[in-house]
Amino acid sequence: MSARREDFAEILRLVRPGARVLDVGCEDGELLELLTREKQVDGQGLEISPAGVAACLAKGLAVVQGDGDRDLDHFPTRAFDYAILSKTLQQMREPRHVLSELLRIADQAIVSVPNFGHWRMRVSLMARGRMPETRALPDPWWSTPNIHLCTLRDFTDLCRELDLRVDACAALSGGKSARPIQPDGLLENWRSETALFLLSRRPEARPEATPQNLFGEVELPKPDAPAPVRRRRTKA
Amino acid sequence: MDASTETVAGGETGGGTWKFPANKPLRLESGATLSPLEVAYKTYGRLNEAKTNAVLICHALTGDQHAGSVNPVTGRPGWWDSVIGPGLPLDPERYFIIATNVVGGCMGSTGPASTNPKTGQPYGLAFPVITIADMVRAQAMLIEALGIDTLFAVVGGSMGGMQVLQWAADYPQKLFSAVCVAAAPRHSAQNIAFHEVGRQAIMADPDWRGGAYESQGVRPEKGLAVARMAAHITYLSEPALQRKFGRELQRDGLSWGFDADFQVESYLRHQGTSFVDRFDANSYLYITRALDYFDLAAQHGGVLAQAFQTARAVRFCVLSFSSDWLYPTAESRDIVRALNAAGCRASFAEIETDKGHDAFFLDEPQLDATLRGFFASTAQARGL
Numbered sequence: 131m132s133a134r135r136e137d138f139a140e141i142l143r144l145v146r147p148g149a150r151v152l153d154v155g156c157e158d159g160e161l162l163e164l165l166t167r168e169k170q171v172d173g174q175g176l177e178i179s180p181a182g183v184a185a186c187l188a189k190g191l192a193v194v195q196g197d198g199d200r201d202l203d204h205f206p207t208r209a210f211d212y213a214i215l216s217k218t219l220q221q222m223r224e225p226r227h228v229l230s231e232l233l234r235i236a237d238q239a240i241v242s243v244p245n246f247g248h249w250r251m252r253v254s255l256m257a258r259g260r261m262p263e264t265r266a267l268p269d270p271w272w273s274t275p276n277i278h279l280c281t282l283r284d285f286t287d288l289c290r291e292l293d294l295r296v297d298a299c300a301a302l303s304g305g306k307s308a309r310p311i312q313p314d315g316l317l318e319n320w321r322s323e324t325a326l327f328l329l330s331r332r333p334e335a336r337p338e339a340t341p342q343n344l345f346g347e348v349e350l351p352k353p354d355a356p357a358p359v360r361r362r363r364t365k366a
Numbered sequence: 367m368d369a370s371t372e373t374v375a376g377g378e379t380g381g382g383t384w385k386f387p388a389n390k391p392l393r394l395e396s397g398a399t400l401s402p403l404e405v406a407y408k409t410y411g412r413l414n415e416a417k418t419n420a421v422l423i424c425h426a427l428t429g430d431q432h433a434g435s436v437n438p439v440t441g442r443p444g445w446w447d448s449v450i451g452p453g454l455p456l457d458p459e460r461y462f463i464i465a466t467n468v469v470g471g472c473m474g475s476t477g478p479a480s481t482n483p484k485t486g487q488p489y490g491l492a493f494p495v496i497t498i499a500d501m502v503r504a505q506a507m508l509i510e511a512l513g514i515d516t517l518f519a520v521v522g523g524s525m526g527g528m529q530v531l532q533w534a535a536d537y538p539q540k541l542f543s544a545v546c547v548a549a550a551p552r553h554s555a556q557n558i559a560f561h562e563v564g565r566q567a568i569m570a571d572p573d574w575r576g577g578a579y580e581s582q583g584v585r586p587e588k589g590l591a592v593a594r595m596a597a598h599i600t601y602l603s604e605p606a607l608q609r610k611f612g613r614e615l616q617r618d619g620l621s622w623g624f625d626a627d628f629q630v631e632s633y634l635r636h637q638g639t640s641f642v643d644r645f646d647a648n649s650y651l652y653i654t655r656a657l658d659y660f661d662l663a664a665q666h667g668g669v670l671a672q673a674f675q676t677a678r679a680v681r682f683c684v685l686s687f688s689s690d691w692l693y694p695t696a697e698s699r700d701i702v703r704a705l706n707a708a709g710c711r712a713s714f715a716e717i718e719t720d721k722g723h724d725a726f727f728l729d730e731p732q733l734d735a736t737l738r739g740f741f742a743s744t745a746q747a748r749g750l
Contacts, residue, residue: 172711174711184736186713188735188738190740190742190744192711192712192713194713194714196699196702204703205707206707209709
């Protein structure tokens with residue numbers, strides 16, 4: 131089994147026990163299995179590769195062989211508490227549609243995206259004049275599956291446009307433990323290698339709730355749903 | 367209860383023919399009733415005390431109740447001996463496996479070759495038209511007669527998969543899980559077209575005698591063989607046929623006539639002639655008709671998801687084969703989307719194989735692994 135991915139620990143922390151979870155692009159079901167074991171979730175996977183689907187079935191997970199770009203449309207509205215899309219939004223043909231669909235199907239979406247605004251990317255592009263190849267995005271431009279890259283700022287812009295609320299955000303960098311961040315913070319767009327978002331659809335009547343404290347921790351209590359308990363972590 | 371059962375030597379294998387009394391007729395979808403009803407079945411393994419380990423196997427068009435043991439008519443191994451047996455995904459050590467012969471069939475359940483109580487002669491075309499839902503209702507009657515309230519699983523491929531879907535729509539409270547392999551939620555125009563070729567071949571045989579061949583001491587063997595030959599092509603993929611036979615000849619050189627020059631011709635002829643030894647032509651007409659009439663969505667206001675609204679507690683596993691052009695993967699996807707839309711817990715995998723529709727009978731490692739994984743985890747959830 132592959133090494134536990136750095137975002138799994140943070141996702142595991144965010145998900146409420148016993149929740150209904152859809153993992154889009156669940157690969158071999160490692161995360162779903164973890165969530166089932168640790169959080170007793172009612173999980174469902176969506177995976178495109180036959181090998182991944184076979185591995186999930188062998189683990190006893192409910193998995194549908196399908197494509198995140200095409201098959202989300204067929205899930206009913208609010209069928210899940212969480213829809214998880216871990217590090218694959220940038221591989222979708224229509225990320226905007228996928229994001230919107232995730233928050234139709236589920237009450238909350240957990241989405242992690244590599245930040246193209248990270249300083250390594252910027253330095254690499256500035257210094258070498260070539261498409262960056264970093265540990266977060268290691269493929270050369272001609273074979274990368276990452277066809278829709280964005281910066282943190284681009285992503286929060288899209289969330290605003292889709293009327294999505296950021297309930298929590300954490301930066302993940304190279305194996306260090308997750309660092310809660312304010313995603314619109316000026317420095318975060320430089321220093322966050324990957325960002326993991328907990329998103330929900332903003333109710334029409336809700337006033338502007340975008341976090342204002344630029345460098346502090348995101349503190350957004352959710353009045354209508356039990357929010358995952360967030361505690362400040364000691365810096366690693 | 368007016369029932370006869372026999373236990374075959376060997377302990378774990380049982381079965382027989384369940385004879386329902388006249389006050390328990392089978393009420394058919396057409397509005398007609400069928401009585402007396404007999405259902406032939408085989409069992410493998412033992413029902414546990416809590417009666418939670420029963421698995422119902424539903425067979426395909428020309429299958430029968432001999433799913434996991436030697437077929438007494440052909441002497442050949444059971445048609446699903448790659449799935450049912452010690453150490454296999456459906457192990458009689460763990461499950462009580464029941465396989466029935468569908469109503470309309472010719473292996474012991476009431477069908478067109480059975481005696482019509484009104485005339486004392488074989489039914490022939492006086493047999494009422496039956497549907498997939500009727501087959502399932504007869505199975506449900508047997509399951510109830512056997513004292514089983516809930517099936518751990520109902521499992522089937524091809525027409526058996528359609529019965530599985532019908533079970534989920536009609537008796538969701540009696541199911542813990544459902545496995546539908548290489549099936550479709552409805553018969554397509556192409557499916558109906560191929561069946562019509564087969565039926566016309568049978569009915570064009572002078573020995574068919576308007577369906578009354580049985581009482582006249584003849585059988586429409588040529589017509590039935592042609593029907594089987596046409597259908598058999600649809601069970602194989604083009605690459606599989608090509609790989610198996612190519613343009614290989616039976617003998618050196620061409621005959622410059624219409625003998626079976628090519629190996630593929632000889633193979634098909636053999637498929638046809640061996641089929642007539644074990645199958646009844648009228649049963650073929652009735653069962654193909656039942657398949658053609660199958661349209662699960664149409665039974666539920668045209669919305670397939672409606673069929674599964676009450677099946678949210680059932681764990682589904684839907685499987686298709688990449689080279690199956692009889693019931694292609696797209697049809698299984700329609701089933702899965704409807705299950706998702708209905709909020710059912712569903713797994714779906716397309717198994718990569720070039721063996722076509724018949725892959726579900728064959729030793730496919732990915733099918734084996736998938737079924738093992740699904741049954742193992744579902745059994746755990748059931749406390750087996």
